[in-house]
Amino acid sequence: MARLSIEHLRKTYGDLTVVNDVNIDIADGEFLVLLGPSGCGKTTTLRMVAGFIAPSAGSITIGERSVTTLPPWKRNCGLVFQSYALFPHMTVAENVAFGLEMRKIPPADRAPRVAEALRLVQLAGFDERYPRQLSGGQQQRVALARALAMEPDVLLLDEPLSNLDAKLRQEVRVEIRDLQRKLGLTTIMVTHDQEEALTMADRLVVMEKGEVRQIGTQRELYERPADRFVAGFIGRSAFLDGDIVAPGRFRTKGGVAIGCAAATRIGAATLALRPERIAVGGEADGLHNRFEARVEHASYLGAILEIDVSLSGPDAIDKDRMLLQIPNKAGIAEPKPGETITIGWAEDAGLVYPREG
Amino acid sequence: MSTIAPEPVAGARTGLAGLLVVPATLFVAIGLLGPIAILFRYSLNQFIPGQFMVDGLTIENYVKFFTDSYYLTVLARTVRVAVMCTIACLVMGFPLAYVLARTQSRFKNLLIIAVVLPLFVGNAVRAAGWMTAFGSKGALNASLMGMGLIDQPLEIMFTENAVLIGIVAVNLPFMVLTLQSVIEGIPRNVEEAAFSLGAGPAAMFRRVLWPLALPGILAGTILTFILAMNAYATPVLLGGPKFQMMGPLVYGQFAQQNNWPFGGAISFILMTATILLTVAAHLIVQRRYR
Numbered sequence: 001m002a003r004l005s006i007e008h009l010r011k012t013y014g015d016l017t018v019v020n021d022v023n024i025d026i027a028d029g030e031f032l033v034l035l036g037p038s039g040c041g042k043t044t045t046l047r048m049v050a051g052f053i054a055p056s057a058g059s060i061t062i063g064e065r066s067v068t069t070l071p072p073w074k075r076n077c078g079l080v081f082q083s084y085a086l087f088p089h090m091t092v093a094e095n096v097a098f099g100l101e102m103r104k105i106p107p108a109d110r111a112p113r114v115a116e117a118l119r120l121v122q123l124a125g126f127d128e129r130y131p132r133q134l135s136g137g138q139q140q141r142v143a144l145a146r147a148l149a150m151e152p153d154v155l156l157l158d159e160p161l162s163n164l165d166a167k168l169r170q171e172v173r174v175e176i177r178d179l180q181r182k183l184g185l186t187t188i189m190v191t192h193d194q195e196e197a198l199t200m201a202d203r204l205v206v207m208e209k210g211e212v213r214q215i216g217t218q219r220e221l222y223e224r225p226a227d228r229f230v231a232g233f234i235g236r237s238a239f240l241d242g243d244i245v246a247p248g249r250f251r252t253k254g255g256v257a258i259g260c261a262a263a264t265r266i267g268a269a270t271l272a273l274r275p276e277r278i279a280v281g282g283e284a285d286g287l288h289n290r291f292e293a294r295v296e297h298a299s300y301l302g303a304i305l306e307i308d309v310s311l312s313g314p315d316a317i318d319k320d321r322m323l324l325q326i327p328n329k330a331g332i333a334e335p336k337p338g339e340t341i342t343i344g345w346a347e348d349a350g351l352v353y354p355r356e357g
Numbered sequence: 358m359s360t361i362a363p364e365p366v367a368g369a370r371t372g373l374a375g376l377l378v379v380p381a382t383l384f385v386a387i388g389l390l391g392p393i394a395i396l397f398r399y400s401l402n403q404f405i406p407g408q409f410m411v412d413g414l415t416i417e418n419y420v421k422f423f424t425d426s427y428y429l430t431v432l433a434r435t436v437r438v439a440v441m442c443t444i445a446c447l448v449m450g451f452p453l454a455y456v457l458a459r460t461q462s463r464f465k466n467l468l469i470i471a472v473v474l475p476l477f478v479g480n481a482v483r484a485a486g487w488m489t490a491f492g493s494k495g496a497l498n499a500s501l502m503g504m505g506l507i508d509q510p511l512e513i514m515f516t517e518n519a520v521l522i523g524i525v526a527v528n529l530p531f532m533v534l535t536l537q538s539v540i541e542g543i544p545r546n547v548e549e550a551a552f553s554l555g556a557g558p559a560a561m562f563r564r565v566l567w568p569l570a571l572p573g574i575l576a577g578t579i580l581t582f583i584l585a586m587n588a589y590a591t592p593v594l595l596g597g598p599k600f601q602m603m604g605p606l607v608y609g610q611f612a613q614q615n616n617w618p619f620g621g622a623i624s625f626i627l628m629t630a631t632i633l634l635t636v637a638a639h640l641i642v643q644r645r646y647r
Contacts, residue, residue: 052549072552079553085546089568098564102555143550150554 002063002153003028004049004186009058011044011210018044020210022058029184031177033197036207037233042190043158045207049188050156051075062153073102078147082159084139086131092118092142093127099150117149118142120179137168144176148183155180157189161196173200194234206230222274228353231272238278238322240271240311241355250352254312254320259288261348268355275325277349284344293343296321298334303327305334309343393628400621410617418622428606428623432630435603438517438592439585442524446532446581447574449525454536455566459545472533480527484594487523488514515597523591528581535580539573540566575642579635586631603627 004026011019019041026032034042047053049060051072059068067075078099087095096117100110118124121141131139140160147155160176161169177200180187191197197204198218206213206221206229214226218234225231232239242252244263250271251257260271284290293309296319305326310319324343326332335341403413422428457468475483490496493510501507513519543566551561567574589604596602607627610620 050549050553052552071557072549073555073557075553076555077553079550081546081550083544083546085544085550087547087550087565087569098551098556099554101564102560146550146554156553 002186004154004188005061006045006049007059007061009045009048009060010056011041011048011053012056018210019048019055022207022212024205024212024215026186026188028186031180031185031187031189031200031202033201033204034188034190034207035194035197035204035233036192036213038192040207041210042192042205042207044210046156046158046188046190049154050077050079076150076153078150078152078155080140080143080147080155080157080160082162084131084136084143084163086139086142086146088131090130091127092123092129092131092134095131095142096146096149098146103150113149117145120148120183121145121175136164137172140164140172141175144179148179148185153186155185155187157187159191160189161191162193169196176200198234204234206233208233225272225351228270228272228356231351231353236275236323236325237272238275238324240273240320240322242269242271242320243267243355244269244352248347250350252311252320253318254310256291256311256320258350259347260350260352262350263352269352270355271350271352273322273345273350275323278324278343278345280324280326280341280343282342284342287344288347289349290342290344292340295335295337295339295341297337300328300334305332307335307341309341396621396624398621399617400619400625402618402621404616404618409615418619419626421619422622422626431601431603431606432626434517434601435586435627436630436634438520438524438588438602439582441521442528442585443578443582445521445525446528447578450529450532450536450577451570451574454533455540457533457537458540469534469537472530475526476530480523480588480590481594483526484523484591487519487595491519514595515600517596517600519595520588520592520600520602523595524585524588527588527591528584531584532577532581535577536570536573539570539576543569571642575639578638582635582638583631586627586634 004024006022006024006026009019009022010017022041022045024032034045036042044053048055051067051070051074055068059066061067062075062077087098090098093114096114097110100113105113114127115124118126121144123138123141123145126134126138126142131142134142140163144160157176161172164172173196179185189197189200201218203215203217204221205215208229214221214230216224221230221234225234225237228239231237240250240252240258242250242256242258244260244266245251246266247264248259248261249257250260250263250269252271258271263269263271279287291311293311295307295309297308299306305328307324307326308321309324310321312318312320399410400418401414401416403411403415403417405411422432453472457465457472460468462468478486488495491513492498493512493514495514497513498507498510502510547565547569548561551565556564587604588602589608592600592602593605603623604627607620607623610616610623614620
């Protein structure tokens with residue numbers, strides 16, 4: 001195992017910049033997740049680390065070894081694909097032994113390591129099966145065992161759970177995480193699934209449009225999102241567009257005045273509020289910001305009720321709509337459109353970002 | 358997802374599936390099996406000059422073939438040419454098929470058409486073109502001699518090499534298209550997995566790509582081998598009268614010698630040799646790689 005360092009990594013195709021100046025340091029044994037919407041450059045970044053795409057600029061260092069120009073077969077990166085990519089003409093044991101065979105390890109020494117790798121992924125005894133005789137989850141475990149058997153410096157997971165059904169995904173998620181901790185594997189995983197990312201990562205990298213928007217722990221990303229994109233991408237946020245008119249004073253487009261401790265720089269801004277910081281009904285009593293909001297639309301989502309409200313009156317040009325999420329406590333009926341509910345939040349609850357567009 | 362397996366063939370339960378195979382079956386039965394059966398019967402007949410064909414039940418035509426070194430030489434030459442052509446097609450066709458299968462180019466369809474393009478020109482037309490280009494007084498020799506680079510015309514036409522090149526040119530598209538479709542079915546990820554596990558390009562090819570492409574390699578080699586064994590126009594036009602292969606030999610017996618029984622026997626020997634060699638190659642390859 002080793003630390004991994006990505007410096008000023010960049011990939012362009014003609015005029016198109018797919019990855020732009022990515023800098024990431026991954027500590028020995030750390031589980032890092034690259035998270036972002038599709039087309040954000042996360043997979044390209046992973047494939048550059050694996051050696052399948054040559055970077056346009058920048059460097060990749062594994063341990064003390066610069067691998068930037070090395071072909072994939074000299075990088076010692078264990079790779080697990082979304083589509084498993086097992087060798088269909090080889091048995092499970094042959095698949096797992098492949099990396100050892102390529103390293104010219106004698107057959108007698110391979111067998112115990114293959115058995116150990118299969119035991120780690122709970123597939124002991126499946127040696128002589130062929131991949132087509134296994135379920136999707138088993139195939140993905142074989143792929144993992146194959147990557148582990150060669151004792152890679154870095155483990156790279158490319159959306160490894162996306163092809164599995166929901167229940168299995170949970171199981172394999174926990175298995176991968178436990179194995180990674182137990183073996184102290186330096187790991188990069190790419191995913192677009194936020195829940196997956198949050199449950200598995202030590203640290204997350206949020207990418208968008210080829211750039212790193214923020215690197216941090218789950219708590220850092222959720223409580224101090226670096227920009228509006230991260231605030232909307234990690235967890236949910238209610239957004240209100242407006243202006244900061246004076247320090248501590250935010251005014252929505254519809255003209256509603258809001259007290260906000262985070263508002264310091266005067267100018268166009270967006271206020272972001274986490275749903276759990278917004279109190280509804282009697283709970284809003286005594287809060288600095290307290291409004292009568294008009295219900296536009298309400299959805300019943302099981303554990304929560306999602307309510308679209310507008311802050312300003314029905315005559316306002318800009319209605320200042322925002323989305324509330326209320327825990328579905330016993331006895332709560334979802335409000336009807338047109339009804340008025342009381343909502344409120346503390347002065348220190350919101351975060352502000354420069355307004356886009 | 359449905360838990361009930363769909364019918365493997367639409368209409369299997371109503372007997373429609375049986376009806377669907379009838380036209381092709383009839384066509385093959387009338388167009389191929391019938392003539393073969395008749396031909397086999399003829400090959401057991403006697404040939405008496407002047408009397409054409411006399412009904413009989415003799416193996417003398419087969420004996421004649423296998424005891425005359427001339428005919429054995431023709432058979433050996435045909436097999437040799439077919440084997441060499443097939444190997445050449447495989448060696449040249451695999452890289453081309455691989456590139457065609459893996460390319461992301463938007464001109465991919467054009468590239469595939471370019472591979473098939475040679476087939477738009479018939480064997481005979483192509484061979485005639487080569488005769489004018491590579492003959493002793495053809496364009497190439499005339500230019501080289503005109504420039505004073507050579508004194509004697511290069512002997513290209515009417516050699517075994519000319520026939521080899523000619524057959525390869527015709528058969529290559531068949532090999533490439535067969536391989537291309539099979540390689541396209543091999544996920545690129547599998548190759549990448551091999552690379553990430555430490556396999557260089559050569560090891561990846563040997564342990565992953567080749568075994569997975571094997572069905573296509575078998576299909577392609579069988580196809581080109583059969584075509585080469587039975588080549589007619591190319592050996593006649595590019596090999597000249599002295600370069601005999603089995604295809605032209607059969608035709609000569611029927612059309613020129615009017616010796617239908619012997620022609621029938623040669624046909625059967627050619628067919629049997631083709632089938633035996635194909636099956637043998639298939640078995641050897643399967644035993645090694647399965």
